[in-house]
Amino acid sequence: MVLNEDILIQQLREGKDSAFKTIIDNYQDMVYNTCLSIVKSEEDAEDIAQEVFVQVYQSIQSFKGESKLSTWIYRIATTKSLDHERRKKRKKRLGFVKSIFGDGSEIVINPPDFNHPGVALDKKENAAKLFSAIDKLSENQKVAFLLNKVEGLSYQEVSDVMEVSVSSIESLLHRAKNNLRKMLENKL
Amino acid sequence: MKNRSENKIDEILSSLDGIKRAEARPFMYTRVMARLQEDDVKSVWGRAVAFIARPAVALACLTAVIATNVFFIVNSERTETKTVATGASTVTEELLQNDNLVLAVNNLETGE
Numbered sequence: 678m679v680l681n682e683d684i685l686i687q688q689l690r691e692g693k694d695s696a697f698k699t700i701i702d703n704y705q706d707m708v709y710n711t712c713l714s715i716v717k718s719e720e721d722a723e724d725i726a727q728e729v730f731v732q733v734y735q736s737i738q739s740f741k742g743e744s745k746l747s748t749w750i751y752r753i754a755t756t757k758s759l760d761h762e763r764r765k766k767r768k769k770r771l772g773f774v775k776s777i778f779g780d781g782s783e784i785v786i787n788p789p790d791f792n793h794p795g796v797a798l799d800k801k802e803n804a805a806k807l808f809s810a811i812d813k814l815s816e817n818q819k820v821a822f823l824l825n826k827v828e829g830l831s832y833q834e835v836s837d838v839m840e841v842s843v844s845s846i847e848s849l850l851h852r853a854k855n856n857l858r859k860m861l862e863n864k865l
Numbered sequence: 866m867k868n869r870s871e872n873k874i875d876e877i878l879s880s881l882d883g884i885k886r887a888e889a890r891p892f893m894y895t896r897v898m899a900r901l902q903e904d905d906v907k908s909v910w911g912r913a914v915a916f917i918a919r920p921a922v923a924l925a926c927l928t929a930v931i932a933t934n935v936f937f938i939v940n941s942e943r944t945e946t947k948t949v950a951t952g953a954s955t956v957t958e959e960l961l962q963n964d965n966l967v968l969a970v971n972n973l974e975t976g977e
Contacts, residue, residue, distance in 0.1 A: 694898075701894045709889035726889060730897045731904065795885035803880035826881045854878065861874045 682746050689737045701730055704747065707828070708754045710795070714827040715758035715819070716765075717791035717808060725761055729754045744837055751828075751838040755820050793827070810860040818853035821846055 688696035708729050713722035732753050740749055790805035811819055817839070824830045824838060825846075836846045916922060 698894045701897060705889040705893045706886050710886045713887050722887075723890060726893070727897050727900050730893070731900055734897075734901060793884065794887045796880065797883065800880040803877040804884075807877050807880050827884055828886075857878060858874055861877055862870070865870050865873060 683742070686737065686740065686742065686746060689734070697730075697734055700733065700746075704750050705730075707747065708750060711751060711754045711824070711828055712758045714793065714808075714823045715755065716761055717812070721761060722758075725754070725757050728757055732757070748834070748837045751824070751830075752840075755824070755838065759816055759820070795827075806861070806864070807857070810857050810864070813860060814853055814856055818849050818856065821849040822853040822857075825850060 685696050685699060689700065705726065709722055709726045712725040712729070713719065716722050716725065729750065733750060740746075791808045792801055792805055793808065796804040811822060814822065820839060821835055824835045825832070830838070832843050832846045832850075836843045839846065841849075917926070
């Protein structure tokens with residue numbers, strides 16, 4: 678697998694489209710699912726997933742191979758998704774301020790509860806509440822929690838993606854769960 | 866013993882257990898390649914704009930435009946001077962011709 682990955686990376690560096698196609702086929706669901714869990718919009722997640730692969734194609738020369746290819750791609754996907762969320766929040770704030778001054782722009786309305794397509798039908802309502810609470814976590818806690826719970830990564834893998842120690846991830850996840858519990862208590 | 870509310874929270878917190886990976890729409894590769902080509906076109910324009918926006922290039926363009934304007938202005942002034950000069954000599958010739966004519970008539974009348 679590692680050997681195959683090395684060959685793929687080498688071929689992509691040489692500009693072989695077949696290697697790029699294989700990488701997209703192998704990682705598209707992983708990237709899309711990661712983006713979707715952070716941005717909670719299928720259209721935006723699709724758009725960001727494409728951006729992620731564009732960056733993979735353009736930056737493969739700078740990939741040093743110190744981490745696994747999947748780890749590097751996870752890092753790009755989370756960074757781009759968080760950037761998108763920041764831009765969205767900024768736009769929302771700006772829209773609110775503009776609406777106060779009455780320049781005719783509308784306030785951005787919060788989207789309805791997000792339903793992840795991979796959640797079992799009987800858990801959908803609870804999962805929507807959980808996603809809504811996750812949205813209020815800090816960026817680090819949110820990414821650590823989603824990579825662990827939605828993508829099923831181990832603590833070690835999450836620490837590789839986030840480039841922090843495993844103990845930091847344990848601490849982040851512990852705080853994330855406590856914060857989620859508090860938020861849900863207030864809601865119930 | 867946990868109360869009802871705590872049970873509900875635990876239920877919510879565990880709602881992502883067993884979640885399946887969402888699948889991307891088909892033909893991702895085709896869409897990404899289209900995007901890469903689109904980016905290439907954009908980058909060509911971007912490079913062109915960046916080149917024009919370089920201070921040295923912008924200054925050179927500005928100098929060329931000013932020099933062209935100055936050249937045309939100076940050139941048009943010279944043409945005007947020539948035209949005026951040509952016009953003036955024609956008038957003098959005509960006047961001289963008239964003077965000669967008057968002198969000739971006078972000579973005839975006096976019978977010289």
